[in-house]
Amino acid sequence: MMRMDVKGVRVPALGFGTWALRGRQCADAVRMALDVGYRHIDTARMYGNETEVGRAVRDSSVDREDVFITTKIWPDDLAYPDVKRCAEDSLRNLGSGYVDLLLVHWPSKAVPLRETLKAFSEIKAAGKARLIGVSNFNTALMREAVEECDTDIACNQVEYHPFLPQNRVLGLAREYGMMLTAYMPLAKGKVVRCR
């Protein structure tokens, strides 16, 4: 599996997305993904499947430290105390002392980004997230995040595929040494169908 270096952490380039997976189906799918070689699993609190993702990793033959796990905190929970509470809850769900990447799932209009990122920074400093980042941020918000956070913002996860090349977001991510994670990489199958 190809890996890249992001802010000093090795990240497997190809991730397994879990947003539509729940319960037993999720645990089985993640186990299978690990069996065939995926080492990067993408979940979120909103998906309601962190427990199954964590169980699948534990039940697999792959060591926890060889799997890169991303989770995300939903915009309703971006106030400082809520971020802290949610991060602890995610770690309990995942059955792990840390998550590899913790993301702001979507920007919030209600909570100042500085407040959210202060909590994210502290979670990273406590060793409970190896990297922190954002998702669904435009270039203005990316700039604000980098300026407001005293810790590196390692990632922006955005919709990215041939019908949405995101040149400006990608350019700025490169400038900041940030990883751009592509979600919906097949545009829900449209990419495969238009050969």
Ligand SMILES: NC(=O)c1ccc[n+]([C@@H]2O[C@H](COP(=O)([O-])OP(=O)(O)OC[C@H]3O[C@@H](n4cnc5c(N)ncnc54)[C@H](OP(=O)(O)O)[C@@H]3O)[C@@H](O)[C@H]2O)c1
């Ligand atoms: N950060 C965010 O806000 C955010 C948002 C969305 C997704 N994500 C993450 O990104 C991951 C991937 O997103 P996604 O699953 O929406 O992306 P996707 O890979 O673009 O879409 C997957 C869907 O494409 C269809 N498909 C796949 N292969 C196909 C093929 N060979 N022929 C025809 N259709 C095919 C399937 O649809 P059918 O099931 O209908 O057959 C499949 O469910 C998610 O699981 C999640 O982890 C993050």
